[in-house]
Amino acid sequence: MNKSRTEMLSASDLEAALRHIGETRYHHLHPFQLLLQEGRLSRAQVQAWALNRYYYQSNIPVKDSIILARLGSVELRREWRQRILDHDGSETERGGIEKWIALTDGVGLDRDYVMSGKGILAGTRFAVDAYVHFVRDRTLLEAIASSLTELFSPNVIGVRNKGMLAHYDFISQETLAYFDKRPVQAKRDSDFALNYCLEHADTREKQDAVMDALRFKCQVLWAQLDALHHAYVDPALTPPDAWRPGEAETGREAA
Amino acid sequence: MNKSRTEMLSASDLEAALRHIGETRYHHLHPFQLLLQEGRLSRAQVQAWALNRYYYQSNIPVKDSIILARLGSVELRREWRQRILDHDGSETERGGIEKWIALTDGVGLDRDYVMSGKGILAGTRFAVDAYVHFVRDRTLLEAIASSLTELFSPNVIGVRNKGMLAHYDFISQETLAYFDKRPVQAKRDSDFALNYCLEHADTREKQDAVMDALRFKCQVLWAQLDALHHAYVDPALTPPDAWRPGEAETGREAA
Numbered sequence: 001m002n003k004s005r006t007e008m009l010s011a012s013d014l015e016a017a018l019r020h021i022g023e024t025r026y027h028h029l030h031p032f033q034l035l036l037q038e039g040r041l042s043r044a045q046v047q048a049w050a051l052n053r054y055y056y057q058s059n060i061p062v063k064d065s066i067i068l069a070r071l072g073s074v075e076l077r078r079e080w081r082q083r084i085l086d087h088d089g090s091e092t093e094r095g096g097i098e099k100w101i102a103l104t105d106g107v108g109l110d111r112d113y114v115m116s117g118k119g120i121l122a123g124t125r126f127a128v129d130a131y132v133h134f135v136r137d138r139t140l141l142e143a144i145a146s147s148l149t150e151l152f153s154p155n156v157i158g159v160r161n162k163g164m165l166a167h168y169d170f171i172s173q174e175t176l177a178y179f180d181k182r183p184v185q186a187k188r189d190s191d192f193a194l195n196y197c198l199e200h201a202d203t204r205e206k207q208d209a210v211m212d213a214l215r216f217k218c219q220v221l222w223a224q225l226d227a228l229h230h231a232y233v234d235p236a237l238t239p240p241d242a243w244r245p246g247e248a249e250t251g252r253e254a255a
Numbered sequence: 256m257n258k259s260r261t262e263m264l265s266a267s268d269l270e271a272a273l274r275h276i277g278e279t280r281y282h283h284l285h286p287f288q289l290l291l292q293e294g295r296l297s298r299a300q301v302q303a304w305a306l307n308r309y310y311y312q313s314n315i316p317v318k319d320s321i322i323l324a325r326l327g328s329v330e331l332r333r334e335w336r337q338r339i340l341d342h343d344g345s346e347t348e349r350g351g352i353e354k355w356i357a358l359t360d361g362v363g364l365d366r367d368y369v370m371s372g373k374g375i376l377a378g379t380r381f382a383v384d385a386y387v388h389f390v391r392d393r394t395l396l397e398a399i400a401s402s403l404t405e406l407f408s409p410n411v412i413g414v415r416n417k418g419m420l421a422h423y424d425f426i427s428q429e430t431l432a433y434f435d436k437r438p439v440q441a442k443r444d445s446d447f448a449l450n451y452c453l454e455h456a457d458t459r460e461k462q463d464a465v466m467d468a469l470r471f472k473c474q475v476l477w478a479q480l481d482a483l484h485h486a487y488v489d490p491a492l493t494p495p496d497a498w499r500p501g502e503a504e505t506g507r508e509a510a
Binding site for chain 2: 024025029031122123125126127129130133215218219220222223226227229230231236237239240241
């Protein structure tokens with residue numbers, strides 16, 4: 001990265017710069033993520049993570065639909081629509097959102113409560129909504145670039161699943177079924193998005209915009225874990241109206 | 256508040272419900288606010304507060320311009336435009352944004368850095384942007400109702416100013432000039448907005464929407480202090496790319 005700040009980067013230098021952003025800013029480095037995969041969270045803290053991340057998961061096909069509407073060609077839409085199929089599923093195959101519900105079921109949260117969005121942190125809602133607005137309001141190139149965090153997810157999923165299965169007796173392979181297909185899907189999707197960005201970022205300004213879009217998306221993920229860490233690692237800091245441990249547990253009365 | 260959940264509230268009951276939301280959810284209750292006004296923050300933590308809140312302040316005329324565009328009558332626009340004058344000022348009178356810069360000057364932050372928005376927390380950006388999007392995307396009634404946190408600000412301003420002047424030797428009356436006129440302006444503006452909401456919320460559904468809009472706005476303020484508290488009360492948790500103590504100090508090299 002010794003290029004001047006105005007010179008166009010080669011494709012391989014841009015790719016290296018993007019991977020460097022992931023190495024330094026992706027949420028695999030977040031303290032909450034480390035606590036989660038090292039088995040150092042309580043069941044209630046894992047519930048808070050599953051509950052809040054459902055809001056993120058359930059908005060993925062929303063943001064992908066916005067991108068779909070902006071792609072402008074049959075070929076690109078055919079490629080991108082697979083993401084929506086993956087998350088929304090079909091009558092014969094469970095989608096990612098349904099599998100995330102299996103995860104919140106597995107950790108003992110009431111399904112209707114989870115799907116209602118009640119009790120999620122404002123920090124979760126603002127970060128996820130910022131992502132949806134970003135893909136609507138920015139250039140198509142930036143919208144596509146914001147998906148590039150998937151370059152870094154397969155690795156993290158492996159580490160997190162292994163850690164969670166080893167450390168939490170309330171977590172089973174079935175609970176984590178969401179993640180079974182994600183590494184393969186994420187590799188396919190991020191290969192496509194990366195090639196699109198390398199090809200279409202044909203000025204330094206566009207290359208900078210691609211890098212900023214990836215930084216933004218890292219912040220979307222990071223801010224969600226910040227909110228969880230702040231609210232649930234020190235219980236005194238749980239905001240008004242947010243879910244509290246014991247609430248919405250399956251088979252119990254809601255608090 | 257013993258009414259059923261579908262029955263229309265009287266104007267006085269709705270007002271009481273709104274004031275109850277403020278008593279339980281406004282950011283005067285936030286731990287960071289208490290630390291700030293009790294003199295228990297370091298200069299760097301006060302700098303972080305001033306820096307991040309500049310982003311909020313500088314977006315107030317943006318959100319008010321969006322509302323202005325939606326009001327639909329000369330009379331309402333004449334009323335609402337005063338808010339924009341208050342924040343943007345004129346050639347002869349400093350506006351609120353300029354006075355906030357006097358505050359960031361006063362605590363020793365570089366003006367260009369502050370105005371660039373660099374180094375603010377993602378949590379700040381997402382919360383403030385959520386507010387701007389809310390007044391664009393929701394009904395006009397909800398947009399107006401989201402300003403009702405000003406019902407509660409005069410009190411808080413008094414307590415905070417008194418505490419800050421007493422406890423921090425780097426804070427002067429001039430540093431806090433932003434707040435001089437705010438109680439009078441906030442009273443005028445919130446009287447208008449409250450009357451508008453009491454008059455136009457003519458179904459229980461609209462009354463619920465008004466209450467939800469105020470809850471949302473309380474979350475916008477609360478989430479900003481959450482982000483500050485999380486990032487700067489425990490320095491180990493400062494996110495990547497966020498301002499760090501010592502950076503952008505007036506008269507020093509930026510880190």
